Amino acid sequence: MLKRTLFFLFIALSNFTFAQNVDSITFVTAKWQKQRIAPKTKLITHHFDQKNLFLANQNISYIEVKNKGNSPSFEIGASPKELKTTATFGMENNAIAAINGTFFDVKNGGSVDFVKVNDQVINSTRLEKNNSRARHQKAAIVIENGKLSLKKWDNTENWEENLTEKNIMLSGPLLIFNHTEETLDTSAFNRLRHPRTAIGMKPNGKIILLTVDGRQENSAGVSLFELTKVMRWLGCTSAINLDGGGSTTLWVSNAPENGVINYPSDNKKWDHEGSRKVANVILLKKKQ
Template sequence: MKTLLRIFLLTLVSVNIYAQDLDSLVFTKAKSDKKSVAKKTKVYTYQFTDSSLFKANQYISFVEVGNHKKAPVFFIGYDKKELITTSDFAKKYNATVAINGTFFDIKNGGSVDFIKVNDTIINQNRQEKNNIRALHHKAAVVINDYKLGIKKWDGSDTWENNLSDKNIMLSGPLLRLNNEDEKLDSVPFNKLRHPRTAIGIKPDGSVLLLTVDGRQQNSAGMSLFELTKIMKWLGCTSAINLDGGGSTALWVSGYGENGIVNHPSDNKKWDHEGERKVANVIFIKGKP
């Protein structure tokens, strides 16, 4: 009986490893559409049909910004009260590319996560019940001298306020750091498939601004476990999850009819019109 149980368990493990290898193969061999949008900056789109990736249809789009002195540089955009679409934020800041940022108060506006811009604190964290730190308060996108980085919560109550970085946007969960996958809790937010937004950094300093569409027949969305694999397969040694769901939007100047690359899900249609208004964005443009 014990021998049969061992054989059964080994079979399950082998099947799981094979499935992971197959997904990796499907992704790495997939062909993307790509277009140059600025110096050392390209937009990529992938369409997976016939349930070929993670046993589902998927649509992935991202902008890769090279670590080059002539490439566009990074900024945080925000509004303290008014909610604005990612595309309108982009036009407001004369951006080249913009992606939705961190979590926000959908009724009253403003970020629910710590944001600092040019050494000025814009928002403090809004605490969860029982003062337990939220999953999206345990990591941060930081920008110094127009270069983007990712940091991990150090366990202290005043971590974000003690950071010396000039520009900070808390978000999360953290997916990867220094070429190691972070341990993710098995909570519904992490396990269920949703539209997702993420930022990743490659070893050479290139940065990926990525969206995964979801809640659509053409794209199921991803769990954070699946998203972590995508970021790893794209070569990111560090990666962070941002606000997703109906907020997920990637805008590129001059792209398509309205600049929206992905298919925002808020209007429940497979088009580029369904943007949700948000409180903040990450954007790039030429260095001042």
């Protein structure tokens, strides 16, 4: 009986490993569409439409920035209360591109996570009822002199307020930090598939702004465990999750369909019109 149980366990593990390998090979050998949108900046997209990534259709769009020389600068766009689409934030800020930011109050507006722009606090962290931090309040995107990096909560009470950078956006959870995958719990938020937005850093200094569409037949979306794999396959040694769901939007100036590259899900249609209004974004701006 024990031998039989061990045999079936071995088969199950072998099938799991095989599926993992197939996914990674499918991903890295895909014929990605690439387009230069700014100096040292590419828009890269692919639609896995044969149910061949995580046994589902998936639509992935991302921008890769070399983040040096004359490459665009990173900035944060945010409004204290008013919600706007990612495209609106991008156009108002004369940006090259924009991706939706961190979590916000859908009913009353404003971020529920700490956001600081040009040394001015736009929104403070809203802790949970038991005075604990939410999973998206334990890491930060920081920008200094147009350069973007990620930081991890140090378990102190006023951590974000003591960060020295002039531009800060809390979000999370972290997926990978300094080459090490972070531990994710099995809550529904992490485990279930949804549209996702993420930012990743590669050891060569490149920055990735990524969206995975979801809640559609054409793109199922991913869990955070699957999103971690995607960021790993792209070569990221640090990566962070941002707000997802109907917020997930990647916008590029002068692109068709009002600049929206992906297929936002808030209108439940496979088009470029379903962007949810958000409180903040990460912008790519022409270097001054």
